[in-house]
Structure formats: C-alpha cells, structure tokens
Amino acid sequence: MSGNNVIGEAAIRAGCRFYAGYPITPQNELTEYMAEHMRTVEGGVFLQSESEIAAINMIAGASATGVRVMTSSSSPGISLKQEGISSMAACELPGIIVNIMRGGPGLGNIRPSQGDYFQATRGGGHGDYRTIVIAPATGQELADLTMDAFDLADKYRMPVMILADGMMGQMMEPVIFKKPNPRQYPEKFMLRGAGTGKSKFIHGLILDPIDSEAHNWKLARKYQVIAENETLFEEHRVDDAELVIVAYGTSARIAKGAIKRLRSHGMKIGLFRPITLWPFPELKLRALSAKIKNFLVFEMSTGQMLEDVRLALQGYANIEFHGRPGGAVPTPSELANVVARVYNKKDL
Amino acid sequence: MAKTVFKHPESLKEAVFHYCPGCGHSIAHRLVSEVIDEMGIRGITIGVPPAGCAVLAYNYFDVDMIEAPHGRGPAMASAIKRCLPDRVVFSYQGDGDLAAIGIAESFHAANRGENITVIFINNAVYGMTGGQMAPTTMLNQRTTTSPTGRKKELDGYPVKVCEIFSQLRGATYVERCSVSSPAGVNKTKKAIKKAFQCQVDGLGFSLVEVLSPCPTNWKMTPIDSCKWIDEVMAKEFPPGVFKDEIAEMKKSAEAAPC
Ligand SMILES: Cc1ncc(C[n+]2csc(CCOP(=O)(O)OP(=O)(O)O)c2C)c(N)n1
Ligand code: SF4
Ligand SMILES: [Mg+2]
Numbered sequence: 001m002s003g004n005n006v007i008g009e010a011a012i013r014a015g016c017r018f019y020a021g022y023p024i025t026p027q028n029e030l031t032e033y034m035a036e037h038m039r040t041v042e043g044g045v046f047l048q049s050e051s052e053i054a055a056i057n058m059i060a061g062a063s064a065t066g067v068r069v070m071t072s073s074s075s076p077g078i079s080l081k082q083e084g085i086s087s088m089a090a091c092e093l094p095g096i097i098v099n100i101m102r103g104g105p106g107l108g109n110i111r112p113s114q115g116d117y118f119q120a121t122r123g124g125g126h127g128d129y130r131t132i133v134i135a136p137a138t139g140q141e142l143a144d145l146t147m148d149a150f151d152l153a154d155k156y157r158m159p160v161m162i163l164a165d166g167m168m169g170q171m172m173e174p175v176i177f178k179k180p181n182p183r184q185y186p187e188k189f190m191l192r193g194a195g196t197g198k199s200k201f202i203h204g205l206i207l208d209p210i211d212s213e214a215h216n217w218k219l220a221r222k223y224q225v226i227a228e229n230e231t232l233f234e235e236h237r238v239d240d241a242e243l244v245i246v247a248y249g250t251s252a253r254i255a256k257g258a259i260k261r262l263r264s265h266g267m268k269i270g271l272f273r274p275i276t277l278w279p280f281p282e283l284k285l286r287a288l289s290a291k292i293k294n295f296l297v298f299e300m301s302t303g304q305m306l307e308d309v310r311l312a313l314q315g316y317a318n319i320e321f322h323g324r325p326g327g328a329v330p331t332p333s334e335l336a337n338v339v340a341r342v343y344n345k346k347d348l
Numbered sequence: 349m350a351k352t353v354f355k356h357p358e359s360l361k362e363a364v365f366h367y368c369p370g371c372g373h374s375i376a377h378r379l380v381s382e383v384i385d386e387m388g389i390r391g392i393t394i395g396v397p398p399a400g401c402a403v404l405a406y407n408y409f410d411v412d413m414i415e416a417p418h419g420r421g422p423a424m425a426s427a428i429k430r431c432l433p434d435r436v437v438f439s440y441q442g443d444g445d446l447a448a449i450g451i452a453e454s455f456h457a458a459n460r461g462e463n464i465t466v467i468f469i470n471n472a473v474y475g476m477t478g479g480q481m482a483p484t485t486m487l488n489q490r491t492t493t494s495p496t497g498r499k500k501e502l503d504g505y506p507v508k509v510c511e512i513f514s515q516l517r518g519a520t521y522v523e524r525c526s527v528s529s530p531a532g533v534n535k536t537k538k539a540i541k542k543a544f545q546c547q548v549d550g551l552g553f554s555l556v557e558v559l560s561p562c563p564t565n566w567k568m569t570p571i572d573s574c575k576w577i578d579e580v581m582a583k584e585f586p587p588g589v590f591k592d593e594i595a596e597m598k599k600s601a602e603a604a605p606c
Contacts, residue, residue, distance in 0.1 A: 018431060045430045050456040054423040057416060057453070061396070061424030064414045065431040087417050191412045191428075193392040193435050201406035203415040 003142050004169040007098055007162065008033035010146035011070050012041060014180045016096070018062035018069040020047040020055040022077060025110040026166035027100035030072045043067075052077035056084030056097070063093040064202055066190030068150055068183070072098035074166070075116050076107060078124070085159050086125030089219070090204030094153035094185070096146070097131070098162045100169040103327025111327030112166035112250055117304035120163050121278040128216050130223045132160040132230065133277040135248040139173030145275070147180050152230065154185045156222055163277060165300065167250045167329065232275035233284050237263070241270030243343050244288060246309050247298040248274050250329070255298055257332030258339060267343050277305070282312035289317040296320040296342055298335060300328070357381035359390045361410045370570025372560025373402050375527045376469055379537045380438070381409060383544055393436040394428055396421040398450075400442035401475040401562075419450020422457035425464045436547055438465040444474045447483035447507045454513075458553045461518030465543045466555040468509060471562040472581060479565030483507040486584055491565070506584050510557050514590035520552035522591040526559035528577035532587070542594070551597040559585055 001009065008030050011019070019034040031048070038046035045062065049055035052073050059069040073081065078099045088095055101116045103109040120133045132152055136142045146162060153160040191200055206212035234252075237259060238244055247255040252273040262269045272288060272295075274281050289295075295317055297306045302325045309319060322338045324330045356362070360381035367374045384390050390411055397405035399418035406413035416424045421439030429437040446454045446468050457464065473491055474480040480493040484506050488497035498506075514522040521543055525536035536558055543554035559581050561573035568576060 018427065020427065043431075045427070047427070047430065049423065050452050053420065054453050054456065057420035057423040058427035061414065061416075061427035062431045064424075065428055067431045083417050084420070091415070191394060191414055192432060193394055194410075194412050195391040199410050199412050201413040201415070203406060203413075205403055205415055 001139070001172065001175060002029050002169065003139055003164065003171050003173070004029035004100065005033045006139050006142045006175050007072070007146050008037065010143045010177060011096065011150070012037055012044070013177050014068065014147040014150040015183055016068045016070045016150065017041070017043045018045045018059060018067045019071065020049045020058035021072050022049050022052050022055055024074045024077045026102055026112070026169050027072050027074045027098065029169065030098065030100070052080040053084065056081040059095045060084060060088050060091070060093050063088070063095045064191040066185065066187070066192065070096040070098065072100065074100045074102045075104050075113070078116060078119065082125035085131060086123070086127050086129060087204055088159045089129035089131065090127065091202050092157040093159070093202070094157050095159050096149050096153060096162060097159055099164070101163065101165040109327045110166065112300065112329055113325065113327050114165060114249065114251060114300040115304070115325060116163065117277065117299070117301060120161050121280070121308070129219060130278055131158065132156070132226060132279070133163050134160065134232070135163045135275060135277050136168065137249050137252045137273065139171065139175045142168065143175045143177050147178065151181055154183065156226060157189065158222070163249070165250050227279040230276060231279045231281040231284065233281040234271070234273040234275060236271040236273065238270035238272065238288060238292065240268050241292055242268045243294040243296060243339065244270045244272050244292050245296050245298050245339065246272045246274070246285070246305070248277060248305065251298050251300055254330060254332050254335055258336040261332060261336045262339055262343070265340070267340060269339060269343065274305070280308045280312065282308065285309065285312040286314065286316070289313050293317045294342070296322060296339060298322045301325050357385045359384040359410050361408055363407050365408065366404060367401065368564045370561055370563040370573060371401070372471060372527050372558065372562070373469060375533060376467060376536070376558050376560060377405065377408050379533070379540050380440070380467060383537060383541045384411065386541070387544060387548065389436045389544070389548065392434065393438070394432070396425045396428070396437070396439040398439070398441045398445040399476070400445050402440055402442065402469065403476065405440055419445050419448070420453050421445065421450065422462070422464070422466060423453040426457045426460065426462040429462060429464050433463070436544060438467060438544070440467045441469070442475065443468070443470045443472065443482045443484040447509055455516070458513050458555065459516045459518040461520070461552045463547055463550055463552055465547050467540065468555055468557045469560045470509070470557050470585065471560045473562055473565045475562050475565055479562070484585070486580060508585065510555070510590040513555055518553055519555065519591055520593050520597050521546045521554040523589045524557040524559070524585060524587045526577055526582060526587050528559065528561065528574035546594050549598065550601065551594055557585070559587070
C-alpha cells in the first residue's frame with residue numbers, strides 16, 4: 001500500500017468517521033482513498049471541500065459533534081488551514097491534520113521536502129498554542145502512529161499533525177494494521193443538541209483579558225504535561241557512535257542507508273531520530289551528548305530542526321548541518337560522503 | 349381571563365443584549381428564538397454564530413452553539429449536519445461574513461444542497477469592526493473605508509446574495525425580508541419559520557436574508573435607519589421570495605423509494 005493509502009486505512013480503522021479535503025499533490029491518493037472508503041463505513045462522511053480553509057472548519061464542526069475527524073493536504077494547503085488549526089487549539093477540539101510536505105516556499109514544487117518544520121512545530125497559526133507533531137519514517141509507522149494520533153488528539157483534546165513528505169506518501173511498503181484502542185472521549189465535550197438540559201457553547205473568543213490569560217495558561221499546562229510524557233524517538237547504533245546524525249522522516253531513512261555504508265568503512269556513526277517533533281525529545285538528545293560530542297543534523301530544508309537540536313544540546317557538543325531544501329532529495333551516498341568528511345575532519 | 353400575548357422566548361437566555369439600541373440583530377435573535385420555541389426544536393438545534401457583531405450570540409441563544417472563524421460558519425454547519433442529520437443546524441452570518449470572506453463556504457454549502465439554514469443579516473456595513481464598507485454597501489454610501497461614498501468604478505457593486513444564491517440548484521428556499529417595520533418583522537419571522545421547517549422536512553438548503561438596521565455605523569437614529577432601509581436599501585435589495593422549491597422537493601422526496 002502507498003503511504004497515503006496507509007494513513008487513510010489506519011484512520012478509518014481507528015474510527016475516523018469524517019474526512020474533508022481538497023486536492024493537492026502529493027497527497028491526492030489519501031483524499032481519493034477516503035472518497036472511496038469513507039462512505040462505505042457506517043456513519044462515515046467524506047466531503048471534498050471547496051478549499052483547505054473549508055476543510056479544516058468542516059473537521060472542526062464534525063469534531064465538535066464527537067466524531068473522530070481528519071483532513072489532509074500538502075504544504076500550501078496546510079498554510080491555508082492555520083487559522084482553523086489555531087481555532088481548534090483554542091476550542092480544544094481533537095482532530096488529525098496530515099501534511100504530506102512538498103517543496104516550498106510559495107507554490108514551490110511537488111517534490112518531497114521538509115520545509116514545514118517550523119510551521120508545524122511552532123503552532124503555525126496565531127496565538128499561544130501547540131500541536132502535537134508526529135513524523136513517521138516507515139509505512140508501518142504511518143499505520144501505527146496515525147492510529148495513536150487519534151488517541152492523543154482525544155486524550156488532550158487538541159489537533160495533532162502527522163508530518164510526512166511526498167516520498168513517504170508515495171512509497172509502497174507492506175504494513176500490518178494493529179487493533180485500535182477503544183475510544184475514550186467523554187460525552188460532555190460533544191455538541192449534540194441540548195435535549196432537555198442546559199445548552200453548551202464552544203468558543204475561542206474570550207473578551208476578558210484575565211479570563212483569556214487563564215485559558216492560555218490552562219493550555220500551556222496541558223502542553224507541559226504533553227512535553228513531559230509524550231515524546232517519541234528512535235536511537236540507532238548510538239552505543240559506540242562517535243558521531244550521531246539527527247534526522248526525522250525521510251531524511252532518517254536516507255541517514256540509515258548512509259550509516260550502513262559508513263559503518264562498513266569502520267566509521268562509528270549513529271542516528272537519533274525524533275518521532276515526535278513537538279514535543280521534541282530534547283532531554284534524550286541532551287543525555288546522548290554526555291558521551292557523544294559530534295552531531296550532524298540532516299534535513300530536507302535549510303535548517304529548521306537544527307534550531308531544536310541546538311536548544312537541546314545547549315552548546316555541549318559540536319553540531320554540523322547538511323540540508324537539501326526545495327524538493328531536492330539527497331541519496332544515501334551523498335549523505336555518506338558529507339558525514340565521512342565531517343567524521344574524518346574532527347579530532348574524534 | 350388573562351391571556352399571554354407576549355413572553356420571553358425559552359430559547360433566548362435572560363442575558364441583556366450587547367447590541368446597540370435599534371440594532372436589527374436583537375430583533376433577528378428574538379425571531380429565531382421564537383421560531384425554535386414554536387417548532388419545539390430547542391433540544392435538537394445547533395447554531396453557528398459568526399465573527400461579527402453577533403459573535404456573542406451564544407450568550408443569548410439557549411441552544412448548543414459553536415463559534416466559527418470569520419466566514420466559515422457554513423462549512424462547520426455542513427459538517428455538523430452531516431454528522432447529526434436529525435439535528436437542526438443553522439449558521440448566523442453578517443454580510444461581510446457571508447458575502448466577502450466566507451462567500452466560498454456559503455456558496456458551496458448552498459450548492460451542495462446542505463440541509464442547513466442560513467440566517468443572513470445584511471446591514472450594509474461591517475458592524476463589529478466599526479462600519480467599514482461591506483460587499484453589500486450601497487453605491488455612494490459613506491463608510492469609514494469609503495469616506496466619499498462607495499464608487500462603482502473602484503469598489504464594485506453591492507452583492508445581491510439572494511439573487512445569486514437562488515441560481516444555485518442546491519438551494520431550496522431563499523427569501524429576503526426586512527425588520528424595518530412591524531409588518532416586515534412578522535414577514536421575517538414567517539420566512540425564518542419556513543426555512544427551519546424546510547430543513548426539518550429534509551428538503552435542503554434554506555437562506556433568509558434580513559435587511560437590518562445598524563444605526564450606530566449608519567450614524568442615524570433607529571427610526572431614520574428603518575426609513576433608510578425602506579427608501580434606499582430595499583431599492584437595491586428588494587424583499588421577496590427568490591426561490592421556493594419546497595413543494596417540488598417534497599413531491600420528489602415522496603416519490604423517491606426509501
Ligand atoms: C480572519 C478575520 N479577519 C477579520 C476579522 C475581523 N472582523 C470581525 S467581524 C468582521 C466583519 C463583520 O461584518 P459583518 O459580517 O457584516 O457582520 P456585522 O458585524 O455587520 O453584523 C471583521 C472584518 C476576523 N475576526 N477574522
Ligand atoms: S454596530 Fe451596528 S450591527 Fe453592531 S450592534 Fe451596533 S447597531 Fe448592531
Ligand atoms: Mg454587516
């Protein structure tokens with residue numbers, strides 16, 4: 001199955017019953033998968049929206065009724081969704097936003113890229129908020145983490161972003177779908193008509209600055225809990241490593257290929273792969289710097305995660321960077337050459 | 349024996365409106381609440397207030413509500429209705445909200461024939477932000493962003509929402525009313541009721557445009573505002589039924605095998 005289809009199937013298995021999206025390459029297979037399958041499951045709604053703006057507001061509305069929801073797009077479309085994502089964060093509405101990144105800025109191109117890291121991890125829209133950002137690197141992870149994303153969105157009542165790129169969306173890999181967890185989402189948060197009871201309202205508008213400040217701090221405390229409990233990462237061959245590559249998603253796959261090559265030449269290279277980009281696994285990375293003093297950040301961008309790595313390492317280790325922005329995809333041998341140069345130059 | 353001829357609608361909270369004296373929003377709120385009461389649908393109604401002077405509508409309507417970002421009400425309402433087809437879902441929107449920033453969402457909700465109701469308050473200005481030019485601002489009307497009057501050469505023409513939306517095959521019922529007179533208020537209430545009934549009967553998209561005074565930004569007294577609606581606004585935006593396919597829709601719904 002293609003990565004895009006895996007996300008769709010995992011979402012439906014996880015109980016997603018509302019999807020809205022607008023065509024954009026390289027994520028069209030996901031929208032098409034939902035078009036084909038969503039209306040055949042009981043209670044499933046698929047809507048091709050008039051724009052990405054409409055799509056995000058549609059999933060917000062559907063989410064408010066207590067349904068599991070998802071939308072997907074690629075970079076320019078994700079930019080359009082930002083007001084809605086901010087609004088969902090403010091209103092504490094769960095929902096999944098998939099960004100199959102392509103080259104930017106502007107219309108850029110339809111090649112795989114990782115240029116939306118800042119937008120994804122810094123909130124993207126206006127105001128003091130965060131979204132959980134999950135960056136799978138394999139087809140199997142696309143399946144597992146998409147399912148987990150729904151649980152996280154419910155648990156913390158917030159939007160969760162799956163951040164992948166055109167390469168991951170298009171690649172074909174066999175996957176096994178796990179059994180989804182039973183959903184736990186309290187009815188009190190659902191808007192389904194007041195019945196004979198008190199009416200509810202969901203809103204992000206808080207005109208009184210003191211109340212609004214309190215709401216912001218409440219959200220901030222929630223984000224703190226997430227930062228302390230929900231980081232995911234992978235360490236690959238770091239035990240004896242003298243240099244560690246830090247990369248996520250497609251870059252991490254390329255890095256693994258490069259490491260295999262470098263190891264066969266006796267170079268002790270490892271990989272640290274953040275799986276959650278927000279919260280960034282900074283304590284784990286910092287812990288590594290107790291024994292490893294050389295890191296190389298590798299991204300398909302001009303250096304965005306690089307800033308989080310610097311914040312995590314706090315000057316305790318050397319940090320090099322290799323980036324290929326704008327839709328350029330490096331090969332493992334290109335990266336291996338870069339890493340080898342750094343490795344041999346350093347007084348390791 | 350005493351007979352109740354006037355009471356506070358149950359679907360309207362006891363809160364004091366923040367609207368300016370003479371504002372049409374207050375009247376429209378009351379009418380919508382009365383209709384919800386009379387139809388006995390308070391418990392199954394979900395409303396979507398806009399960004400605009402009616403942004404705090406959830407403080408007034410005693411039904412479940414969720415705020416929409418500016419212009420996006422119909423997208424949200426569409427989704428809510430799709431998830432809960434047996435609920436009554438309405439979005440409440442100003443002219444900036446519906447005919448400028450949210451024209452796409454409104455247009456396409458109508459075109460999809462979403463079984464929702466749109467209450468559209470046309471007050472010819474952006475009320476909330478201080479009286480700027482709206483898509484429905486009249487030619488030569490002075491606003492804070494058309495200080496010498498709206499110029500067709502530079503600012504384009506007033507957008508006629510009912511005329512446009514009635515062309516969409518997805519729309520079932522489209523009427524323009526005015527709350528500038530007691531007769532107009534009664535008519536508006538009837539139209540709102542018809543629109544909600546259209547939805548309850550599952551017959552598709554309904555929209556009621558309400559020509560509505562904004563004395564504050566028009567810099568007129570409430571009475572002059574009503575006069576201006578009748579003498580000026582209603583010339584550009586004639587009240588009337590622009591589309592009513594309720595009977596046809598009913599027939600074809602009955603003919604369709606379940
Ligand atoms: C994205 C965005 N742009 C602008 C605004 C500011 N804004 C709030 S209400 C409004 C216009 C309201 O005018 P209208 O829809 O006609 O409603 P009225 O207040 O006249 O009832 C604007 C521009 C906003 N809230 N969000
Ligand atoms: S500014 Fe105009 S629309 Fe807004 S509350 Fe006042 S009168 Fe009503
Ligand atoms: Mg207005």
